[in-house]
Amino acid sequence: MTAPLLETRALCKTFGKVQAVRSVDLALPRGRTFGLVGESGSGKSTVARLVLRLIEATSGDIRFGDEDLRRLGGEALRRRRRRMQMIFQDPYGSLNGRMTVGETLVEPQLVHDIGTGGRARRDRARSLLREVGLPDSAMDRFPHEFSGGQRQRIAIARALATDPELIVADEPVSALDVSVQAQILNLLGDMQREHQTTMLFISHDLRVVRYVCDEIAVMYLGEIVERGPRDRVYDRPAHPYTQALLTSAPGSPRKDGKRAKLAGEIPSADAIPTGCAFRSRCPHAFDRCKIEAPRMQDVGGGQTAACHLLDR
Template sequence: MTALLLVDGLVKQYPVAGRRGGTLHAVDGVGFTLAAGRTLGIVGESGCGKSTTAKLVLGMIPATSGRIAFAGEPVTALRDARWRDQRRSMQMIYQDPMAALDRRLTVGEQLLEPLAIHGIEAGDAARRDRALSLFDAVGLRPELFGRYPHELSGGQRQRVVIARALILDPKLVVCDEAVSALDVSVAAQVINLLQDLQARSGIAYLFISHDLKVVRQVADEVAVMYLGRIVEQGRPDQLLHAPAHPYTEALVSAVPGMRPRRRERIVLAGDPPNPVDRPSGCAFHPRCPRALPRCRVEAPALRPAPDGRLAACHLVPADSRAAAA
């Protein structure tokens, strides 16, 4: 399967000012691929690097090192003509629709604006017809077209944000906590909408969320991040029904209705380590209830397990066939 999006060895570091200085490792060696018409879910605690990864993928911020390729072309943060052409095919749905929308413009004007910027459709009437058609596709009534964001409900505003992300017919949409601010019923409607649009047009989604139940519903594959690194990656049924990494196991056990039978909830000790002062060895070992002496000195590589998933844990046996290859 050809990758629409390829991410390899992605690193983002920030220098820390002050007396002690140091370097904040926001993203540390992340890599994955995403094909057209597929959804990759990225989950993890706040501060694990999910949103930074999304911004790097879209070229919104420059990477410290690593490679990002979209449709075979490298992605950079240089705001040149090539970057603008790429961004036409790579869009983002933000968590807070009120922050993403301009309160001074009607929602219709905000849908028409990308068409004018990129010179799509000839004439105002053709652009308005295109925008109204998409308005209907996301379940919004035509009379809402001339309203301002504050005049709409939360679910309606989020649908406007989705419509604006889709107005240019993108191939990739990054959903950064796209339904976390919505109530359950509205979130379910938005998820169904995204899945319907994907089935019709083959859009690829990079779906970032802290809600494992939502990720289980929408994702074809799930990557679990901890302190800037992917620690486990595989199919949702693998990771969420039989987690291999102790961190994934703790995340799943904290979600009502997802905890495996006959297992108690796992309460991790302490907070995630400071990304400026990462622990030696496996970054999770200070909180891991099953840490080995080896975990304190040797950082595990993300490698294939016998069941096909990827795991960065000394407790998970490696696939002997992959090791031989």
């Protein structure tokens, strides 16, 4: 196996008393799609921003290729950023409403000094548009003239404009209607295969993550509780939280005629339970879970999980 494109070690981020990300280890294999799943407050979006250095980590390492990303500054970071792009949930908020689509696609080329001359850059912009399924005539129009799905296509074209190695997509289809969502998921898949891009795909939607991702990590209260190849995690979830997530979706089998598999709610990130953070909602919690935080352990097939039950 080749070295991962992006790797984090013991990555932490605190906002005042809030521990948003707690010692996250990630390794994104090149050319694959890595899914980060979790409910609100799990820290998944914070991880996305940390690895792009849109916000600074409190501690821990981020390696991008063979570079220590946290040590890069100024010009070196700016050059590195060409290789990392982001797609956001809300394509309305993330596109500049006063720039035409053409300008939106030419600007990143200018910033990163790609192509020679306006004509070449505009040609490239048009070919990016065609790649995401939009006509050349979109060049001179503004984002508000497009539907949500078309705007997300524009955001994808903009992300591709610098020919990035890594794309971080944070809930890229959550704001879209299902019929359009499927179009964008297919497009992201095609793009990833075509360009051999590495993708960090962040979502709360387990159906979408299953469709898109090769590997998955499940987050709860700032920590990764389980990680592994897609089919392993979906078919044989080892952590009680993953098990509950997968069976809470509407239509899943019910226990005692109820849908809910977990009682209570996610604790606040400034009052994380001692020991295992999940124990306050875990149906299997026992004494040890109060005292000792479980470590990640191998459960076979490249799958790891952090749960004391695995020792039993």
